Amino acid sequence: MTLATDESGLGLDQTEELILVHDRSSGLGAAVAIDDTTLGPAIGGVRWRAYPDEASAVTEVRRLARVMTLKSAIAGIPSGGAKGVIFKPLPSVSGSTRREVIEAFGRLVRRLDGTYVPGLDMGTSLDDLRVMSTQVPGICIMEPSEQTAVGVFVGIVAAVESRWDTDLSGHTVLIQGAGHVGANLATRLSAAGARVTVADVDAERARAVCAQVGGTMIDPGEVIGHPCDVFVPCAVGRLVDADSVGILRCALIAGAANDVLSTRAGADLLRAREIDYVPDFLINSGGVIAIHAKRAGWDEDRMTATVGSIGTRVRDVLRTARDTGRTPLEVAEEMASAQLGHRVTVPD
Numbered sequence: 520m521t522l523a524t525d526e527s528g529l530g531l532d533q534t535e536e537l538i539l540v541h542d543r544s545s546g547l548g549a550a551v552a553i554d555d556t557t558l559g560p561a562i563g564g565v566r567w568r569a570y571p572d573e574a575s576a577v578t579e580v581r582r583l584a585r586v587m588t589l590k591s592a593i594a595g596i597p598s599g600g601a602k603g604v605i606f607k608p609l610p611s612v613s614g615s616t617r618r619e620v621i622e623a624f625g626r627l628v629r630r631l632d633g634t635y636v637p638g639l640d641m642g643t644s645l646d647d648l649r650v651m652s653t654q655v656p657g658i659c660i661m662e663p664s665e666q667t668a669v670g671v672f673v674g675i676v677a678a679v680e681s682r683w684d685t686d687l688s689g690h691t692v693l694i695q696g697a698g699h700v701g702a703n704l705a706t707r708l709s710a711a712g713a714r715v716t717v718a719d720v721d722a723e724r725a726r727a728v729c730a731q732v733g734g735t736m737i738d739p740g741e742v743i744g745h746p747c748d749v750f751v752p753c754a755v756g757r758l759v760d761a762d763s764v765g766i767l768r769c770a771l772i773a774g775a776a777n778d779v780l781s782t783r784a785g786a787d788l789l790r791a792r793e794i795d796y797v798p799d800f801l802i803n804s805g806g807v808i809a810i811h812a813k814r815a816g817w818d819e820d821r822m823t824a825t826v827g828s829i830g831t832r833v834r835d836v837l838r839t840a841r842d843t844g845r846t847p848l849e850v851a852e853e854m855a856s857a858q859l860g861h862r863v864t865v866p867d
């Protein structure tokens with residue numbers, strides 16, 4: 520395909536394969552970016568949401584696929600990075616059923632012949648994966664957010680210890696997004712003694728989580744700039760940019776959301792403000808580890824140990840960054856690149 524503009528922050532030659540599909544019978548409009556298969560089949564969820572135009576969908580799918588490459592590589596699993604987006608038809612304006620659209624996506628996955636391993640992402644469900652599996656063998660039908668939350672939790676514990684040489688007791692954590700991962704994390708962080716604040720655009724969700732953990736709820740519009748020790752993004756990406764970085768009032772950023780930095784320069788801006796940033800692809804790899812474990816037939820102990828090792832990697836990255844004067848992002852990219860045998864970075 521030819522793109523009029525490339526706003527992905529990756530050069531156009533940076534994605535191993537980009538597939539854009541229009542399926543006449545179902546009306547499916549979708550893009551799959553296979554970012555890198557050096558280490559194995561490329562794992563990446565399928566996001567279904569409205570985009571202003573196709574170019575925005577392509578930008579997002581390429582950025583998120585790159586994050587998946589870094590995530591698998593730094594986790595040390597033999598998988599690559601990919602992502603899928605469905606950008607039409609929107610159920611409200613289309614005559615197609617959801618089933619027909621997902622079946623068409625399944626046929627697209629079949630044509631990719633095992634190079635792309637789809638999973639869940641915003642807007643898709645386990646039922647969708649079941650429908651896909653009627654069109655293509657080998658779909659991994661699982662909800663990985665429990666292991667994502669476990670990995671983020673051990674990563675936060677490690678980062679707090681690295682920053683303050685303490686455990687979580689008494690530290691204030693602000694969770695943006697009380698969904699699958701955020702709600703789970705709230706319980707874990709609260710049980711470990713942290714004081715939890717929650718914000719969600721779905722106020723009912725935030726209220727329920729606060730009631731459960733004895734937390735405080737704030738307006739989602741107040742998140743950037745709300746004082747806390749640890750800011751835990753578990754909702755949207757591209758939060759840190761030249762404008763927001765000056766407003767942040769936290770010492771640490773460590774959460775599940777993908778693509779937290781709008782550009783790589785965000786890592787330098789955070790360092791200048793002495794905010795420790797734990798790269799998203801380093802700390803949120805629990806889910807991709809769980810998917811690989813299921814596909815590879817690992818036993819529970821092996822999977823648990825590998826997710827638990829996220830804490831060790833977070834400690835190593837923060838220590839090396841401090842000792843060498845580099846950002847944690849640079850150190851984590853270097854670790855992932857060493858696994859891949861070539862340099863890979865987050866989008867600029």
Ligand SMILES: NC(=O)c1ccc[n+]([C@@H]2O[C@H](COP(=O)([O-])OP(=O)(O)OC[C@H]3O[C@@H](n4cnc5c(N)ncnc54)[C@H](O)[C@@H]3O)[C@@H](O)[C@H]2O)c1
Nearest residue numbers: 663664667696698699700719720739753754775776777806
């Ligand atoms: N689920 C996983 O295993 C996994 C793995 C890796 C990364 N992630 C990333 O972590 C994030 C959370 O994943 P999830 O599975 O919990 O998603 P989810 O859809 O279950 O929850 C997201 C929550 O964020 C809320 N939200 C959306 N926009 C918001 C905003 N601007 N401010 C405050 N709240 C907002 C939603 O209402 C929802 O409650 C996503 O960015 C996802 O891509 C998830």
